[in-house]
Amino acid sequence: MYKQSGPKRVVILGGGFAGVYTARQLLKKARPGEITVDLVSMDNFMAFQPLLPEVISGSVGIADTATPIRQILPGATIHLREVESVDVENRRVICSAGFQPHLLELNYDHLVIALGNVCNFQGMTGLAEHAMPFKNLADAITLRNHIIRIMEEADCEKSEAFRRELLTFVVGGGGFSGVEVIAQIHGLIWRARRNYPNINMDECRFILVHSQDRILPEVAAKLGHYAEKQLRKRNIEILLGCRLRSATPRSAILADGREIRTRTLVSTVPSQPHPVVEALIRQQGWQQSTPDGRKRPMVRLPDTPMLQMEGFSDVWAVGDCAQVPLPMKAGQAQAYAPPTAQHASREAVSCARNILADMRGEKGKAFNFFGIGALASLGRRRGVAQILGVCISGFPAWVLWRLVHLGKLPGIYRKFRVGLSWLFDFIFPSDIIQLSLKQSGGIRQEHYETGETVFEQGDVGDRVYVLIKGEVEVMRHENDQVCRLAQLHSGDIFGEMAVLHRAPRNATIRCLEPSEVLSIERHQFDTLIHCLNDLGRSVRATAESRSNCNDKTDV
Structure with missing residues (x-):
């Protein structure tokens, strides 16, 4: 087993909120020479997830949502690699090869797993091939380019049937991501329509497919109903109690057999564990009960209240991939932290504090954060917000949404750039440039x-x-x-x-x-x-x- 004298080595897997903020807190709170921090990420930037839908409509610039990790973590060692496996017995992480075709091995004293989730299309034939995911900045850029290409094609298309197919946009999932994505797709086409004289908004069809009985189940019912009303006023169809069953290159097929002809299908749900997390769950034999009493593998790493992975004192799990228990309230069942950015950033602070306490032989502190509220932008200067139980909707909620996220952006420079983008968005029309991001294939x-x-x-x-x-x-x-x-x-x-x-x-x-x-x-x-x-x-x-x-x- 790996043991190191001198500074303790902390290896962090994942470049999202949880991983980057844990590293930042460790570097900020550690004593000189106490630790070294290695962070493994697929990208050299941290994307500010709440603003990704606005990339679709062009309300913010593409680079405005991304902050270079090296600027946030000047004292850390950054490895741009994919995590292949974790050997918890020998305290070792195996990462993919770079330009030199050799695997990278990282030994650790403490390991923080913050790998998030990945898209899951199991049981839904054709979605992996034909549905566009919406998880990261690359997905947002790809979707924006695709929609602009669709408008370019539709403006010149003579066949009415094919034009309807081109101008039909389907989004699966009525949570925060799905609602904001369909709103921003509508916003992009609504604002760009003057540049496409042959496209009429009346022939565009926008469809939101959601499996539950109302959209935005994360907020109070009246806010969900308000959001539904706002979207329907823009002729956005909302299909409640429906699921996507399969997809082809030219259609989305619902569970009830209905077929929607479309060239744009976006899926914001569901998700599954990262392959490395899934492998760890299988190795440890962690299972959970289903509603019908059967056992199945867990979908998140089980944590202790201190954010240590169950059974390990040197492995910590935070963010979307972790099942973080919250303090129990009298008469209520055990609750767990939801996979949101506000919880991930707080988990990062708590995790860093407890890692340093463990190194120093001090007592750690259990994670205790129940959330402040939730916000969603509906586009067209409308939004919904639920802050400390108070419900706000309309223009005030939209302003609050922007102010809160502007304040959460890392760095004054990034805040200034996004603020300017929003100001210019009020004054000038957004650009409709399609970026040709051609990549060499497999x-x-x-x-x-x-x-x-x-x-x-x-x-x-x-x-x-x-x-x-x-x-x-x-x-x-x-x-x-x-x-x-x-x-x-x-x-x-x-x-x-x-x-x-x-x-x-x-x-x-x-x-x-x-x-x-x-x-x-x-x-x-x-x-x-x-x-x-x-x-x-x-x-x-x-x-x-x-x-x-x-x-x-x-x-």
Whole structure:
């Protein structure tokens, strides 16, 4: 097991509210030389989640919602990696490879898990392929670009039936995210309509699908009814008691069989544990009871009141991925902190305080925060707010929504930028620029010169290759000697064994002449061999043949 003398190493997984604010509090409250902080995040910025819907309509700039993590945490070490696994017995975290194809291992004295949740489309055929998620800044940008592209297409489309399909927008989920997303989609099209002379708002259709009997169940019923009334006044259809069952490229299909022809389907629900959290839950055998009495794996990491993961004194869980118990009130069942930004930021403060207390041999303090209230923007300068039990709606609630979130933004500079964006939004029309964020896909063609290596022995097996043109040799380093195993030609596949077995490369591939290869990313390759049975059998047979011949032509 890892043990370190000197400063204690705290590793934090996740770059959201909970993770970043925990790191900030640790750096702020720790004594000089007491700790080091490592934070692992997929992005080098922290997105301010409550403002993401406003990115859709252009009320705030794209960069205004993101704050560089290095500016918030100047004393921390930032790792831009994906968390692969957590070994709680040996106090070790395994992270994905970077430009160098080697896994990153981080040992820790204390581990904070703040990985949040991921989208879950299990049991809903086609949603993973055809529904647009709304979880992060990239999703907001993608959705805005998509809607602008839709308007560009619809403005020139002659077929009325296809225009109706293009101009139908469906959002699944009537909580805060779903309500704000449908409102901002409507707002974007309503404000941009003057630039598209052939688009009439009357032919646009906006649909909000919600499984419960009213939207915004997080606030008082009268605020939910007010929000519903405001949305319906804008001709936004609200389908209550309905669920999305499946999706195709051209339709959203409800559980009752109704089919809605659309090219825009957004899902704000449901969510499931991050794969690393899910693996931890399975390892520990944590289960919860369903309403019908059956047992199923938990969906959040169980915490103690001190925010330590149950059964561990050196692992802490905060944010959406944690089931944080609240102090029990007389005559009431055990309550848990909801997955909101205000709770995540308070959990971060409490977690940092208790980590330092544990290091110093002091007594920690149980988490105790029941929430101040809830706010939602409905667009068009309308909103709802419930603060300390007081219900506010309309323009005052919308102003309060903006003031509260402006105050919560990290840094004076960020507050100033967002404030200016909102001021300009009052005066000037928003831009309708579609950003072409073209990314290389999971399958790409690559060129290598003579003597270059495609990959080396010991690298992470993250891609499979097909040799299109040229020749390569397969070499292995054994006992300080280099053995040449094979020579591959056009049409040969290599790199499959490491991907199939999730193992490091056991040989090096070097080009004997200028070569072109087709490079297939691991997840894309898994999909191909899973869906194309003949291809899967052929690849596995090749890998088995090489293994049996002790060729292992790589990997």
